Amino acid sequence: MNQQLLEKLLGPHKVVAVMGGQWGDEGKGKIVDLFSGWAQVVARGNGGANAGHTIQVDGKQLVLHLVPSGIKHDKDGVTNVCGSGMVIDPRALLEELAMLTREGVSYNHLQLSHNATLVLPQHVLLDRLREQKAGGGKIGTTGRGIGPAYADKVGRIALRVNDLLNPDIFVEKLKKATVEHSRLLKGFDPEAVEKLAKELYPGLAGTGGEPFSFSYLIQSYLEMGKRLAPHIANSDFLMGVCKEGGARVLLEGAQGRLLGIEGGTYPHVTASDCSLAGLARGVGLRESDVEQSFVVAKAFYMTRVGAGQFPTEFGRTTIGRQSEEWCNSGEVTRETERESFPDACVNSADEFAQGVAIRQAGNEYGATTGRPRRTGWLDLVLLKHVLNDTPNAKLILTKLDVLDSCKTIKLATRHVYNGHDYRRANDLVRAGDALAEAVMDGAYLHYCHPEYEEYPGWLTPLGCLKVAEELPKELLTLIGRVEEFTKTKAAAISVGPERNQTIAL
Ligand code: IMP
Helix, strand or coil, X not given: CHHHHHHHHXXXXXXXXXXXXXXXXXXXXXXXXXXXXXXXXXXXCCECCXXXXXXEECCEEEEECCCCCCHHHHHHCCEEEECCCEEECHHHHHHHHHHHHHCCCCCCCCEEECCCEECCHHHHHHHHHXXXXXXXXXXXXXXXXXXXXXXXXXXXXXXXXXXXXXXXXXXXXXXXXXXHHXXXXXXXXXXXXXXXXXXXXXXXXXXXXXXXXXXXXXXXXXXXXXXXXXXXXXXXXXXXXXXXXXXXEEEECCCCHHHCCCCCCCCCCCCCCCCHHHHHHCCXXXXXXXXXXXXXXXXXXXXXXXCCCCCCECCCCCCCCHHXXXXXXXXXXXXXXXXXXXXXXXXXXXXXXXXXXXXXXXXXXXXXXXXXXXXXXXXXXXXHHHHHCCCXXXXXXXXXXXXXXXXXXXXXXXXXXXXXXXXXXXXXXXCCXXXXXXXXXXXXXXXXXXXXXXXXXXXCCCCCCCCHHHCCHHHHHHHHHHHHHHCCCEEEEECCCCCCCEEEC
């Protein structure tokens, strides 16, 4: 069954990419896991331990942050690559590798690009301290040091994985970067810096006002480098060899296109390029090397973690930012939410309660942070923007079973702007204008409300269906509308977490 599906979707291709079409958490992990049964190499090219990719292994859930989702196939000889575009926290990686060992998953063929950027404890501190200080201007980051690590890369003071193998170079570069980090950390309350450093890195505390002991930092990183050394490789070179030799390569995107530093809902984005071009570059390939890209999108709802504009969010249009504030309060968990809203229903007339119910039905709580994900209807204006920007893309719609009991399903097809006059290059947008085209500026999207088309739900469990011919007509109408609006073919749908709950269309 899986073999037929892979044949139908991947056919004769050699280099295939799977990327997120929304704000992350689209269910890419499951698709990559499924496709990695076809691949000889699975490579990640962007992001770091901010990602949380959930895959099912023998009925058990495995949450991966840095290691590519093809790791389950390591035992069959599949090579998994953490590419040069990634930012790697060695401590987080070693913890993940220890978890794999506990779960009986091998990682013998794992390769870590020697050119990937290193995440240092200072990056994690800066990330968290900035967020603490930002008040209402928070990005809602995952606190994994991602933004500061990429900032160092662009600022040309970053350390790279290869430096772990060259102690002298490592120390020299670390000294230079530390000057800059110390200057930045001086902008925060010294007590807050010290407290956080002790909490996160108990063994690394420094003296004389420095959050870290320099010598201990060197010692701990070089020691971790020794443990990772067998995996450090020139993976860009390997990818070139794969391309020349016609090996089957699967690129795994992290986060989602709307979170990308290029073309995302700026400034509420992550720091890496989540586009196909960014993903390909991040593993040492070119965008044009990718023969088929699959953009994964949840349907017919979507989610977002952290702060930032979300025009179709449940409980936004009528009651201000209730959902965003609730989800980002830091106090809500899966359990407390269930106690607070025992009667929440996916058909509730109260949008906020409907959003809570869909979050519960879809188990939409962060794999990395446990935070509740904000929920809203599928925004076709944003999806079309993503697909227009991704060459040769096909869609994979996921988590369809979550809305099995939803009586009415809404698709957003225009953004109605209701702010002050907004100049976009040479165009002027005025209050009341409705655009079917996305404007990727948070300051603009803040004033956008969706215009919806409404469709009847299918009201039948999808999880047990196996082939396209069995799909209810209401569902086919919705899929057809998505295809028509975005001008993109839907290649498959996912109707449950298991591999065999994937249907090719
Ligand atoms: P950062 O990547 O930790 O800097 O966080 C920046 C924004 O991206 C925040 O809104 C995060 O919630 C979001 N983000 C980062 N990684 C993921 C992910 O894997 N899934 C969903 N959201 C993410």
